[in-house]
Amino acid sequence: MGGTKKKKFERGSATAFVSRNKALKKLQLSLGDFRALCIFKGIYPVEPLHKKKVNKGSTAVKTFYNLKDIQFLAHDNLIIKFREKKHYLRRLKKAVAKKNRFAESIIRDNKPVYSLKHVMKERYPTFTDALRDLDDCLNLCFVFATFPHSQRIKVDLVQLCRKRTVEFQHYVIAAKALRKVFVSIKGIYYQADIKGETITWVVSHKRGYEHPQDVDYKIMETFAEYNSVLLGHINIKLYSDSHLVYPPQLTEHVSHDSAHCLEGDSIDEHLASLAPQIRSTGEHPDDIEDDPEVDAMNAVNVDDPEYIEKSKLEAATVSRLQNLFKGCKFYLNREVPREELTFVIRCCGGEASWDSSLGMGATYCDSDDGITHHIIDRPTVSNQRLDRTYIQPQWVFDCINARILLPPQEYFPGIPCPPHLSPFVEEREGEYVPEEKVKFLKRMRGEAEEEEEESERDEDEDSEDEDAEETEQPKAGNKRKRNSREDSEAPEKKAVKMAVSEGSIEKVDKQKALARQEAEERRLGEMMIPKKHKRLYHKIMISRKKSSQETRKLVEKKEKLKATKKKSKLRKEKV
Amino acid sequence: MNSGGKRKSGSLNEGSHDIEEGPSLLTSHIATSDADSEASDESEIEGSESDESSSQDEENVESDSSDDSDSDDDSDNDAGYDSASVEKDKSAADADKAESSVNSKDEYEYDSSDEEDVRNTIGNIPVNWYDNYDHIGYDVEGNKLIKPKQGDALDEFLEKVDDPNYWRTVRNKLTGQKVVLSDEDLNQIQRIQSSTHPGGSDDLYAPWVDFFSNEVMEMPVTGRPPDKRSFIPSKWEKQRVGQMVHALKMGWMKPRGEIRKAKLSRDPNAPSLDLWKDDAEPEITKRYRMHIPAPKEPLPGHAESYNPPEEYLFDEEEEAKWDGQEPEERRMDFKPEKFSSYRAVPKYEKFINERFHRLLDLYMAARQRKMKMNVNPEDLIPKRPDKKDLQPYPTREGMIYKGHKDMVRTISPDPSGQWLASGSDDATVKVWEIATGRCMKTIPMASKVTCVAWNPNPSVNLLAATVDSDVVLINPQVGDKLVCSNTDSTLESYVESASSSEHKSPVSWSTVSDADHKKGVRLKIEHQQEITHFTWHAKGDYFATVQKGSKGQSVLIHQLSRRQTQAPFSKPKGLVQRVMFHPVHPYFFVATQQHIRIYNLVKQELHKKLQANCKYISSIDIHPGGDNIIIGSYDSRLCWFDLDLSTKPYQTLKYHKKALRQVAYHKHYPLFASASDDGSIIVSHGKVYTDQLLNPLIVTVKILRGHKTTNHLSVLDCKFHPTQPWIFSSGADSTIRLFV
Numbered sequence A: 001m002g003g004t005k006k007k008k009f010e011r012g013s014a015t016a017f018v019s020r021n022k023a024l025k026k027l028q029l030s031l032g033d034f035r036a037l038c039i040f041k042g043i044y045p046v047e048p049l050h051k052k053k054v055n056k057g058s059t060a061v062k063t064f065y066n067l068k069d070i071q072f073l074a075h076d077n078l079i080i081k082f083r084e085k086k087h088y089l090r091r092l093k094k095a096v097a098k099k100n101r102f103a104e105s106i107i108r109d110n111k112p113v114y115s116l117k118h119v120m121k122e123r124y125p126t127f128t129d130a131l132r133d134l135d136d137c138l139n140l141c142f143v144f145a146t147f148p149h150s151q152r153i154k155v156d157l158v159q160l161c162r163k164r165t166v167e168f169q170h171y172v173i174a175a176k177a178l179r180k181v182f183v184s185i186k187g188i189y190y191q192a193d194i195k196g197e198t199i200t201w202v203v204s205h206k207r208g209y210e211h212p213q214d215v216d217y218k219i220m221e222t223f224a225e226y227n228s229v230l231l232g233h234i235n236i237k238l239y240s241d242s243h244l245v246y247p248p249q250l251t252e253h254v255s256h257d258s259a260h261c262l263e264g265d266s267i268d269e270h271l272a273s274l275a276p277q278i279r280s281t282g283e284h285p286d287d288i289e290d291d292p293e294v295d296a297m298n299a300v301n302v303d304d305p306e307y308i309e310k311s312k313l314e315a316a317t318v319s320r321l322q323n324l325f326k327g328c329k330f331y332l333n334r335e336v337p338r339e340e341l342t343f344v345i346r347c348c349g350g351e352a353s354w355d356s357s358l359g360m361g362a363t364y365c366d367s368d369d370g371i372t373h374h375i376i377d378r379p380t381v382s383n384q385r386l387d388r389t390y391i392q393p394q395w396v397f398d399c400i401n402a403r404i405l406l407p408p409q410e411y412f413p414g415i416p417c418p419p420h421l422s423p424f425v426e427e428r429e430g431e432y433v434p435e436e437k438v439k440f441l442k443r444m445r446g447e448a449e450e451e452e453e454e455s456e457r458d459e460d461e462d463s464e465d466e467d468a469e470e471t472e473q474p475k476a477g478n479k480r481k482r483n484s485r486e487d488s489e490a491p492e493k494k495a496v497k498m499a500v501s502e503g504s505i506e507k508v509d510k511q512k513a514l515a516r517q518e519a520e521e522r523r524l525g526e527m528m529i530p531k532k533h534k535r536l537y538h539k540i541m542i543s544r545k546k547s548s549q550e551t552r553k554l555v556e557k558k559e560k561l562k563a564t565k566k567k568s569k570l571r572k573e574k575v
Numbered sequence B: 001m002n003s004g005g006k007r008k009s010g011s012l013n014e015g016s017h018d019i020e021e022g023p024s025l026l027t028s029h030i031a032t033s034d035a036d037s038e039a040s041d042e043s044e045i046e047g048s049e050s051d052e053s054s055s056q057d058e059e060n061v062e063s064d065s066s067d068d069s070d071s072d073d074d075s076d077n078d079a080g081y082d083s084a085s086v087e088k089d090k091s092a093a094d095a096d097k098a099e100s101s102v103n104s105k106d107e108y109e110y111d112s113s114d115e116e117d118v119r120n121t122i123g124n125i126p127v128n129w130y131d132n133y134d135h136i137g138y139d140v141e142g143n144k145l146i147k148p149k150q151g152d153a154l155d156e157f158l159e160k161v162d163d164p165n166y167w168r169t170v171r172n173k174l175t176g177q178k179v180v181l182s183d184e185d186l187n188q189i190q191r192i193q194s195s196t197h198p199g200g201s202d203d204l205y206a207p208w209v210d211f212f213s214n215e216v217m218e219m220p221v222t223g224r225p226p227d228k229r230s231f232i233p234s235k236w237e238k239q240r241v242g243q244m245v246h247a248l249k250m251g252w253m254k255p256r257g258e259i260r261k262a263k264l265s266r267d268p269n270a271p272s273l274d275l276w277k278d279d280a281e282p283e284i285t286k287r288y289r290m291h292i293p294a295p296k297e298p299l300p301g302h303a304e305s306y307n308p309p310e311e312y313l314f315d316e317e318e319e320a321k322w323d324g325q326e327p328e329e330r331r332m333d334f335k336p337e338k339f340s341s342y343r344a345v346p347k348y349e350k351f352i353n354e355r356f357h358r359l360l361d362l363y364m365a366a367r368q369r370k371m372k373m374n375v376n377p378e379d380l381i382p383k384r385p386d387k388k389d390l391q392p393y394p395t396r397e398g399m400i401y402k403g404h405k406d407m408v409r410t411i412s413p414d415p416s417g418q419w420l421a422s423g424s425d426d427a428t429v430k431v432w433e434i435a436t437g438r439c440m441k442t443i444p445m446a447s448k449v450t451c452v453a454w455n456p457n458p459s460v461n462l463l464a465a466t467v468d469s470d471v472v473l474i475n476p477q478v479g480d481k482l483v484c485s486n487t488d489s490t491l492e493s494y495v496e497s498a499s500s501s502e503h504k505s506p507v508s509w510s511t512v513s514d515a516d517h518k519k520g521v522r523l524k525i526e527h528q529q530e531i532t533h534f535t536w537h538a539k540g541d542y543f544a545t546v547q548k549g550s551k552g553q554s555v556l557i558h559q560l561s562r563r564q565t566q567a568p569f570s571k572p573k574g575l576v577q578r579v580m581f582h583p584v585h586p587y588f589f590v591a592t593q594q595h596i597r598i599y600n601l602v603k604q605e606l607h608k609k610l611q612a613n614c615k616y617i618s619s620i621d622i623h624p625g626g627d628n629i630i631i632g633s634y635d636s637r638l639c640w641f642d643l644d645l646s647t648k649p650y651q652t653l654k655y656h657k658k659a660l661r662q663v664a665y666h667k668h669y670p671l672f673a674s675a676s677d678d679g680s681i682i683v684s685h686g687k688v689y690t691d692q693l694l695n696p697l698i699v700t701v702k703i704l705r706g707h708k709t710t711n712h713l714s715v716l717d718c719k720f721h722p723t724q725p726w727i728f729s730s731g732a733d734s735t736i737r738l739f740v
Helices: A020-027 A031-041 A067-074 A077-098 A101-109 A117-123 A127-132 A134-145 A155-175 A217-241 A266-272 A292-298 A305-322 A338-347 A394-402 A435-444 A449-497 A510-527 A531-574 B003-014 B016-038 B042-050 B055-066 B080-092 B097-104 B153-162 B183-193 B235-250 B256-266 B286-290 B316-324 B351-364 B481-492 B498-502 B514-519
Strands: A017-019 A064-066 A178-183 A187-194 A197-204 A329-332 A351-354 A373-375 A389-391 B135-138 B144-146 B169-171 B178-180 B397-402 B408-413 B419-424 B428-433 B438-444 B449-454 B463-467 B470-474 B508-511 B521-526 B531-536 B542-547 B555-559 B564-566 B578-581 B587-591 B595-600 B605-611 B617-622 B628-633 B638-642 B651-653 B660-665 B671-676 B680-687 B697-705 B715-720 B727-731 B735-739
Touching (some): A017 A020, A017 A067, A031 A117, A064 A067, A077 A101, A117 A217, A134 A155, A134 A197, A134 A217, A178 A338, A178 A394, A217 B351, A338 A394, A510 B697, B408 B727, B419 B449, B419 B463, B463 B531, B514 B521, B542 B578, B628 B660, B651 B697, B660 B715, B680 B727
Parallel strands (some): B408 B449, B617 B660
Antiparallel strands (some): A017 A064, B169 B178, B397 B735, B428 B438, B463 B470, B470 B521, B555 B564, B617 B628, B660 B671, B680 B697, B715 B727
16 A cells, blocks of 8 residues: 555644634734734634634634634734734833933834735625624724723824714714614613614713723723724715715804813814714715615515605605704703714704803803703703793604604603613514503504503403413312323222213313424424424424513513502502 | 141152051051160060061161260151151150250251152162172262261260260161151151050040031132143033934934824824725725624613612512622623712722623634524424324323232233233243233243243244243133144154254253143253243244354254254353344344344354444344344444445434333334333334335334332333334333333
């Protein structure tokens, strides 16, 4: 037999992956630099299909990268820049230690800078690709924008992130791209539709900064550096596509207000208040107004009339949302978060202002007669005026999610608001739907509320009936048991006496029998599932069971709450 | 101190010699003066010096003491140190009368720190080299310096007596002249001796005068003239300027404002529009196609709202559960809370941490492309044929045969389908009428009955039962009388042939006693070991038994008509569990723990070996067609083999939860059943097509339950009715049940 012996782990998947340590060795980088490089270039570890083969027979836990990815990294200019930075730091350290100020200043001035543009180009060949990655980018930039000036984080970066996020928010306002808002206990979630991509980001509540534990700021900073650059490129593209001037400029000249900021920051601060309009380039081609029908015709499945109908409806509701607050003038009370509400109100065509002593950007004051809505977040209102509606902030968010102006009665100050539901949840069949949502959907369908109440009453009655049945059923069950016992005892008695006793007619619950039969059929079917699919089937069934359990639990809780409410009501009536 | 300069010059004069000899020289002077003042004893002087001073000094002292100090001009200091201190002190101190004469000839009158001692130019050489000459050296002009007149011992003595200054006279070794020490000198020597301050300053602890204080003085502290370097341009500054010029030229250095501007204009990451051009064709690389995007973060549900519906809030039980769980186990990473107003919502403390963990996931979590199937679980269940097509099959319990007192291990219906035989642990064999459930016969046995089997030949009414190590053939005498009598007669008509007796049989065939005969027992075949299994050949003449343990003879094949027994295998291939005859062909199936071997009895060779994918075979049955077999195993599997297809199972069914005890085919209907310890009998439809291309169709049709579980045992045996789609089962609860 000729030829060399084939050695194990020298071909196939064993050579397609490299462990992290090997990659470090190959690239001759420190772990920190490697990490930064991976973050910039978007290289991530992969999970090989056959881990044991890749790990050369060992099953130890290891991180693997694609060999191609590492080779790709090795050719990047950034590696050279990283080395330059290393040298820069070394030289700087030396100069500082020698107290050579002159050399230090020269070295500092010549700090190496690197460009991430080519990385963007590689990672996102099309603009849509970039938009797909925007979620995480926005989340981080908004986090960084709220950081205080501290030693941990570079001030420049914080300011840059703040600038970028303001730019982005201005775009969303100008394009009226906001679709959903949700105030959660974690922060405020916004969802916007930008060029057909659904983008969701979360902004924390502004309640002061507390240094969190076990967070590596270096990693966050690297990400923020990358994301701020990405957001800048995306912003300029978005601005140019919607004919806005980049960087954003105010349409009107503003006077400097020395109470709030330095003179140099005046314009930035005005922009950051989100209240003023930004300047556009002046081109307004008519075809920008998109026709829902045309859109629908351009869609992928043109043949599907249902789809077309649906998309038309969607387009109609979206345009309704975009002009939801048109003509409304909001006045934000002192305790209401300004930036968030201004953003969402302006996204829907409204205007917002506040007391000019609170911050820059206020366009009208409390005494303005045109104010239609006064947002207030405290139980009592002083100097109530008749020409405006006083409401709690939740009304704005709920209106946006409902895409109509909700009746403000439920949102008057001092009244507990109806529950704020997540607009992101689309309940599937069998999942629990909160009562409020059911009501709302019904109302949207145009059913009268009175009917609902009636039906509720009916339901109550029904439930009572059911209760009665339930009480009956156990009795029947007992009877049956008794019968069966008699049956089993019967033959023995016969053996003794040889007498025939009168038998009772066995009641057969046809429905139950049918259900039982069906269950058995199902069980028999489950037996025949080939081994290949058995696990999948059981997994699905378990998850279904879990969700149904959750639903049941929620329903039970709701019932309980209803019962206690009824009781308390009765008690009150009695009193 | 003013004396600093002079002291320095002195030490220069003396050179290295002075440094070495300084201290010893000093002591020599002191010693001399001391000795003179106290005892003026020569020997004592020498003794005190001898341990420390060099020979040169010794001589000096000696000569000094004998010398006179008269010459003023020539007298000079010998050691710089002495002269310095002496001169200084002299100016300060007031002179004595006697000393004034000495002082008047000031030997230090001409003394400069810079100049060498020019009176004698011999330099620093031992003076004793000039001992033999008249002169002691040379002056500057080169004239000999004549040694001063040396007095002899008498002169010395006279001087000692006459000269009051004798005791303080020392000799200069260079000039050979005598020097009279002044009072001041002496005081100084004394002070040095007593280790006090040589200068004799009165106040050692005088207040400190801070000359270089912050107070500006009218006069400079030092009168130092400005340096030369303060008038010429700095070399280093010139170099530094040169560096700057170079740095400016090379562009390393720029004015501050320019640097800022340059930095801003140079920012390579400034937003630009040329990244995504509308008309540019995107470059879709392989890398781009292989990219696995990170999954998006899940969107929040109703429970996360700041004002959720009340049913989403935790009750006490849920809250306790949430608190008790590890963060990874929790269903939600937050506790739902309800706030009365938006203003009341506090900061979410883990916000930054959550964002950070997301970042970690983005760059550190291993990604894998996973095919997410949107499967409807109903589609996974294979399509079942219509129930009507599968019928008939047993569906419900039809009859219970009670009578046994212990568990019924084995049952066997007779080929006509009228009777059912059962063997139990209560050491009886019972024969039942199937239709009525009546026990027709009870035949007591010696021990537990492990196997009963009705002879498949319908013309013979013969029942075989295995009791311990015996096989007992019984004529139960039920049914057709003619058949019964025929059976008896055929059994009795046997004549022992000579040839058969020659063979040494592993078993002994014997007829039974009258008492047993009355009970119905006709023949008894005694084995050596306990019998675990018994099976008839389809024709009813041959039968096979399996013995426990006996190695070569575990499987025995018996012929009833000739009453012969043979052991077909010389060597056992593992622990034999079951044996079986092929219904049509001369094949013999032997099931060991994990394999089934099929032997051709005519050719006497191994025909096939089947691999059962199970650990421990418990039972086997062969399809009446003979091409398919099923086996049951203790690891709760049932394997269907298609002998034409493969030696591996065509299908493995694992629908029982516990060990299988028995599997059985129906003789006519396409049914098979398996009985398990979990108390169920599962009847399946197993249709074998005559068309070779079609694989057998296997569908489970019914789960039958009825037997109670006692001691982890439930159903022990199951057999189909030979003609009807009914099934019998016997259980550990000592009943036999019929499902119809």
